Amino acid sequence: PGDDMEILRGNALIGQSGGPTAVINQSLVGVVERALAAEPIQKVYGALHGIQGILDGKIVDLGQESRETLELVAGTPGAALGSVRRKPNEEDCRRILEALKALDVRYFFYIGGNDSAETAFILNQQALKQDYAVRLFHVPKTIDNDLEEMDHCPGFASAAKYVAQAIMGDNLDNEALPGIKIDVIMGRNVGWLTAASILARRHPGDGPHLVYVPEHGAIDPEAFIRRVRACVEQHGRCLIAISEGMRGRTGDYLVHALAGHYVKDLAQNFMKEQDSHGNVQLSGVGALGDLMVAYIKQELGEEMPKLRVRADTFGYPQRSFAGLVSEVDAREARDVGRHAVDVAVSGERPHGSIVILRKPGPQYASEYGVVDLEKLAQKTRLMPSSYLKGDDDIDDSYLEYVAPLVGPLPPQGTLKRVPVPGARAVSGA
Amino acid sequence: PGDDMEILRGNALIGQSGGPTAVINQSLVGVVERALAAEPIQKVYGALHGIQGILDGKIVDLGQESRETLELVAGTPGAALGSVRRKPNEEDCRRILEALKALDVRYFFYIGGNDSAETAFILNQQALKQDYAVRLFHVPKTIDNDLEEMDHCPGFASAAKYVAQAIMGDNLDNEALPGIKIDVIMGRNVGWLTAASILARRHPGDGPHLVYVPEHGAIDPEAFIRRVRACVEQHGRCLIAISEGMRGRTGDYLVHALAGHYVKDLAQNFMKEQDSHGNVQLSGVGALGDLMVAYIKQELGEEMPKLRVRADTFGYPQRSFAGLVSEVDAREARDVGRHAVDVAVSGERPHGSIVILRKPGPQYASEYGVVDLEKLAQKTRLMPSSYLKGDDDIDDSYLEYVAPLVGPLPPQGTLKRVPVPGARAVSGA
Numbered sequence: 001p002g003d004d005m006e007i008l009r010g011n012a013l014i015g016q017s018g019g020p021t022a023v024i025n026q027s028l029v030g031v032v033e034r035a036l037a038a039e040p041i042q043k044v045y046g047a048l049h050g051i052q053g054i055l056d057g058k059i060v061d062l063g064q065e066s067r068e069t070l071e072l073v074a075g076t077p078g079a080a081l082g083s084v085r086r087k088p089n090e091e092d093c094r095r096i097l098e099a100l101k102a103l104d105v106r107y108f109f110y111i112g113g114n115d116s117a118e119t120a121f122i123l124n125q126q127a128l129k130q131d132y133a134v135r136l137f138h139v140p141k142t143i144d145n146d147l148e149e150m151d152h153c154p155g156f157a158s159a160a161k162y163v164a165q166a167i168m169g170d171n172l173d174n175e176a177l178p179g180i181k182i183d184v185i186m187g188r189n190v191g192w193l194t195a196a197s198i199l200a201r202r203h204p205g206d207g208p209h210l211v212y213v214p215e216h217g218a219i220d221p222e223a224f225i226r227r228v229r230a231c232v233e234q235h236g237r238c239l240i241a242i243s244e245g246m247r248g249r250t251g252d253y254l255v256h257a258l259a260g261h262y263v264k265d266l267a268q269n270f271m272k273e274q275d276s277h278g279n280v281q282l283s284g285v286g287a288l289g290d291l292m293v294a295y296i297k298q299e300l301g302e303e304m305p306k307l308r309v310r311a312d313t314f315g316y317p318q319r320s321f322a323g324l325v326s327e328v329d330a331r332e333a334r335d336v337g338r339h340a341v342d343v344a345v346s347g348e349r350p351h352g353s354i355v356i357l358r359k360p361g362p363q364y365a366s367e368y369g370v371v372d373l374e375k376l377a378q379k380t381r382l383m384p385s386s387y388l389k390g391d392d393d394i395d396d397s398y399l400e401y402v403a404p405l406v407g408p409l410p411p412q413g414t415l416k417r418v419p420v421p422g423a424r425a426v427s428g429a
Numbered sequence: 430p431g432d433d434m435e436i437l438r439g440n441a442l443i444g445q446s447g448g449p450t451a452v453i454n455q456s457l458v459g460v461v462e463r464a465l466a467a468e469p470i471q472k473v474y475g476a477l478h479g480i481q482g483i484l485d486g487k488i489v490d491l492g493q494e495s496r497e498t499l500e501l502v503a504g505t506p507g508a509a510l511g512s513v514r515r516k517p518n519e520e521d522c523r524r525i526l527e528a529l530k531a532l533d534v535r536y537f538f539y540i541g542g543n544d545s546a547e548t549a550f551i552l553n554q555q556a557l558k559q560d561y562a563v564r565l566f567h568v569p570k571t572i573d574n575d576l577e578e579m580d581h582c583p584g585f586a587s588a589a590k591y592v593a594q595a596i597m598g599d600n601l602d603n604e605a606l607p608g609i610k611i612d613v614i615m616g617r618n619v620g621w622l623t624a625a626s627i628l629a630r631r632h633p634g635d636g637p638h639l640v641y642v643p644e645h646g647a648i649d650p651e652a653f654i655r656r657v658r659a660c661v662e663q664h665g666r667c668l669i670a671i672s673e674g675m676r677g678r679t680g681d682y683l684v685h686a687l688a689g690h691y692v693k694d695l696a697q698n699f700m701k702e703q704d705s706h707g708n709v710q711l712s713g714v715g716a717l718g719d720l721m722v723a724y725i726k727q728e729l730g731e732e733m734p735k736l737r738v739r740a741d742t743f744g745y746p747q748r749s750f751a752g753l754v755s756e757v758d759a760r761e762a763r764d765v766g767r768h769a770v771d772v773a774v775s776g777e778r779p780h781g782s783i784v785i786l787r788k789p790g791p792q793y794a795s796e797y798g799v800v801d802l803e804k805l806a807q808k809t810r811l812m813p814s815s816y817l818k819g820d821d822d823i824d825d826s827y828l829e830y831v832a833p834l835v836g837p838l839p840p841q842g843t844l845k846r847v848p849v850p851g852a853r854a855v856s857g858a
Contacts, residue, residue, distance in 0.1 A: 020605045022598075025842075045849055049605075059852035065844055072842025078601025080844050085606065095855040103851060169451075169749030172507025176449045176478075177514065181745075200751075285722070286715010286742050293714070313715050315741030316610075320598030322629075323839030324753075410752030413454075413501025415494055415509050420474055422532060423488035426524040 006347060008133060009040045010106025014062070015047040015054070016079040017112030017119065021155030022162075022325045023333035024111060024141045028081065029074040030337020031109045031139065032062050038345045041107060049082035050110070051119060054099045055092065074334065077320045083112075088119055093126040100134060107135050107344050111337070113142035113153075117353050118377035124351045135344040138353040138373055139336055143319045145192035148379040149371045151358040154336055157329035157405035159186070159318045160196035163241075164409055166314060167200035171207040171239055172412075178237035179308025180228060180296055183208070184289045186318050187243035188282055189380050191215050193318070195387065195394040196402050197241035202412055207239025210392045215383045217391070218249045225299045227392055232304065242292070244282040244313070253282065258291035286313040326407050332356055332366060339368040364404035435776060437562060438469045439535025443491070444476040444483070445508040446541035446548065450584030451591075451754045452762035453540060453570045457510065458503035459766020460538045460568065461491050467774045470536060478511035479539070480548060483528045484521065503763065506749045512541075517548055522555040529563060536564050536773050540766070542571035542582075546782050547806035553780045564773040567782040567802055568765055572748045574621035577808040578800045580787040583765055586758035586834035588615070588747045589625035592670075593838055595743060596629035600636040600668055601841075607666035608737025609657060609725055612637070613718045615747050616672035617711055618809050620644050622747070624816065624823040625831050626670035631841055636668025639821045644812045646820070647678045654728045656821055661733065671721070673711040673742070682711065687720035715742040755836050761785055761795060768797040793833035 012035045016024060028046075035044045044062045047053035060081075065073075073080045088096060100108065110120045117138040124136045140147050143159035163185055174181045185194040191213020198211060209231045212219060231238035248257030282288075289311025296309050336354045343352065352370040359365040389395040441464045445453060457475075464473045473491045476482035489510075494502075502509045517525060529537065539549045546567040553565045569576050572588035592614055603610045614623040620642020627640060638660045641648055660667035677686030711717075718740025725738050765783045772781065781799040788794040818824040 016605070020602050043849075045852075046844070046846075048846070055855055057852045057854035059849040060844070060846040061849050062844070064847040069842055069844065072840055073844060074842070075840065076601065076842045077598045079605035080842070083605040099852075099855045102853065102855075103849065165751040165753070166746045166749075168751035169506045170745050172505065172751070173449050173745055173749040176445070176508035176512040285719050285740065287719055290714050290716055290719075310745075311714065312744030312746070313742065314746070315743075316599050316602055316739075317595045317741070317743070317746070320595075320602040322594040322597035322601070322841070324594070411501055411504065412751070413498055413503070413505045413509070415475070415489065415491070415498065415502060417475075417477070417489040418493040420472075420488040420490050420532065423474075423486045423528075424531065425486035426484055426528045426531075 007040050008106050008135060008347065009042070010104045011043040011045060012041045012107035012109065013045045013047055013059070013100065013103070013105040014081070014109045015050040015111070016081045016083045017050040017110060017116040018083060018085065019143070019319055020077065020079040020083055021141050021143050021319050022077045022158035022321065023155055023330050025076055025078070025080045026074045026330050026333035027111050027139050027141060027154060027337035029070045030334040031341055032070060034338045034341035035107065036063060038341055040345055045103065045105065046081045050084035050086070051088055051092065051096055052084045052086055053082070054096050057099070059103065077322055087115065088122060093123055096123060097126055097130055097132060101132060106133060109137050109139055109340055111139040111141055113140070113144070114147055114376055114379060117373055120351070121373040121377045124373060136351040137340045137344050138376065139340045140354060140376070141333070143193060144187055144190055146190040146380045147376050148381045149353070149375050150355045151366065152356060152405055154329060154333035154356070155319070156192060157326035158324065159193055160199070160402060161326045161406045162318050162321055162324055163193055163196045163314065164199035164406055167197040167208060167241060168409065168412065170312070171200050174207060174237050174239050177308065179310060180232065180238045180240070182240045182242060182289050182292050182311040184242055184244050184311065184313040186314065187214065188245040189214055191243045191383055194241050194243040195383065195398055196406065198394050198399065199403065199406060199409060203414060205235055208241040209235065209238050210240045211394045212240070212242040212246050212392055213383065213394070214243055214245050214247065215385070215388055218247050218251065219254055220249065221295070223391070225296070228296060229300060232307065244288060255282070255288040255291060258295055259287065286311070289313045326405060328405050328407055336368060343370050436469050437535050437564060437776065438471070439533045440472040440474060441470045441536035441538065442474045442476055442488070442529065442532065442534040443510070443538045444479040444540065445510045445512045446479040446539060446545040447512060447514065448572070448748055449506065449508040449512055450570050450572050450748050451506045451587035451750065452584055452759050454505055454507070454509045455503045455759050455762035456540050456568050456570060456583060456766035458499045459763040460770055461499060463767045463770035464536065465492060467770055469774055474532065474534065475510045479513035479515070480517055480521065480525055481513045481515055482511065483525050486528070488532065506751055516544065517551060522552055525552060526555055526559055526561060530561060535562060538566050538568055538769055540568040540570055542569070542573070543576055543805055543808060546802050549780070550802040550806045553802060565780040566769045566773050567805065568769045569783060569805070570762070572622060573616060573619055575619040575809045576805050577810045578782070578804050579784045580795065581785060581834055583758060583762035583785070584748070585621060586755035587753065588622055589628070589831060590755045590835045591747050591750055591753055592622055592625045592743065593628035593835055596626040596637055596670060597838065597841065599741070600629050603636060603666050603668050606737065608739060609661065609667045609669070611669045611671060611718050611721050611740040613671055613673050613740065613742040615743065616643065617674040618643055620672045620812055623670050623672040624812065624827055625835065627823050627828065628832065628835060628838060632843060634664055637670040638664065638667050639669045640823050641669070641671040641675050641821055642812065642823070643672055643674050643676065644814070644817055647676050647680065648683055649678065650724070652820070654725070657725060658729060661736065673717055684711070684717040684720060687724055688716060715740070718742045755834060757834050757836055765797060772799050
């Protein structure tokens, strides 16, 4: 429509989609506060559970919320409007547009990952077909950090902070009670979050000693066992960070490949469940960690019978743990929401995805831009190979990328451990 | 020996044992700083990995550590001296005493749980037999909170804070993307930690909706499914907090009972591994959560085919997450260490376990005491039945007990969600 560059008057509607994060409500409040202040926007509505709420007529008036409530909500994890995992088909889009028209919605902001960019893209095509003037913006969030065109995604840094602090603690725990420990970290196709585990390394010998991300390619079981054995010989222990989405040599997810050996039923019963975007369920199960423990015990159990082998799957706390956010992440999440409204109201372009870019320079600083929806929809940004080190580690250069996003981590003390001269072993008396 | 009430001159030795906590190093530093200042104590030594370090002659001089290092170490999770899970036999005890004599150790402080009280008790009996004057004190720690004679145990409140913040976040996540969610929380025989999940309830309808602790007795599978179904019908979702040590009707651990149905191999291969104190491994595996998901899907899958069912096992971050402590816990953990030295040096009694008691009164305050080692050794303190509510919940009176220990939790905002009058469902167009 030719009037896109002009002032478009009407109401705004906001929805949240996909897995919640620690800061997705910052983006919500960023959109709401800016939309409430925007002259061309009359009412500011929220759809409960994203497009599902639009289809169900579950729309709330966000202008009725107090400033105090909004500020508290901004600092609360989860998705305050409710979220959804639903990919609209053509019929859904037709109905959604019908609902937008009925409410005179001229600004639609959809906060989510690449699936949400895809939803906005499909909706926009329908709107163009029906010649309905609506400005459709995708406001990014994902702890996976896998959106194209962006330096990093809101939600990622807070999850990375969780991973760093969890691995810091687990490294100390593993040092205190040595053994082989596997920590399974979220990440279906990309390893940005798992890679953040190297923030936990403070001293030589600190874990994680091995880090496996999907970008390393398929894991080689024999090489894996060799590396674990060498690590135990060197450090007396081995802390392993691994992405839930690692694949085995057959190309299958590692969890399914290992399950074939150990627990066929479990794999068949519920591990291959898919969501409406075709994603296999990998989070919310501890199977990969358990199966890796079984595999390590099978391979190394005889030569290292006393060694503890344990696994934890960090799970949903990575994206939802209350009270743990990166300050940079919280600020940027708020700002992408505000920027989306500014761009939409300006009429600079009728639709798009907001992106965060890193300003060059020695000090960390970011700025915001906007790109076409299809640049993010259904695309996945892998870690560049320069951040990989061999086939089981992450390069230190990644720290320059991730550390400013995560911000300060807790201090950590270590004893000098000066040996007492007179002390002698009595065990072999 | 009759000289226990007199001044006993010599060196002090400190060890850490059992699973680390977020504040066990506070107790270490409490002992060290007070011992360094105690006139009758000359050198202050640390045993690396508890009694294993004594047997191996791995003893360090803690007088060589700077005050700055000690203060940093106090705030660091893990066990700075290294820990161990080893129950000494008679021969071990004979050798340990030999080592203590060689180093003129007259004060021995062992920081740990009830297994460590047992170790101190066995050592003390050997010392009496050999007529070697040594003051043996057990300094308590355990996230399980299951030591007898105490109001609560150092390490518990920080773990409870982790659980509360994780469940707060997961409740919001589950509200955003409704489904059945199971969170498996540490606790082999007792439910103190799992019960702390109710701190996450802020509003009516908040999870956890069902809470299962070992004190409830065996879980009844049919009743469980009925309650989950009723909860989903009422709230559209169900968040379940469950102790890893829940038992099934046969008296077996629930994880083993369920594994019999689904994954025999997994259970046989590694889930029945025991430590030297005879404890079956329950932490460091995600199996219980996964198996409960499989069970719920089997029972409810047909009538609720679209419902998400997920599980997380909170694992080691509960005891080791860096940068998350309860202030009360940190202070008390330091003070039990200090108190142990004070009692030992005073000669008030030659051995014992330090305990924390709650002072009566409207404001929370605690004080420290000392009891015989055998009062804690090999004993487990269950939650009193007054804290249980039915067979699947915790009574609100428990909040009065646990909230002052955990301290302030993150604020949380909730939208009013005022419906827009004109909004109508378009799904059934």
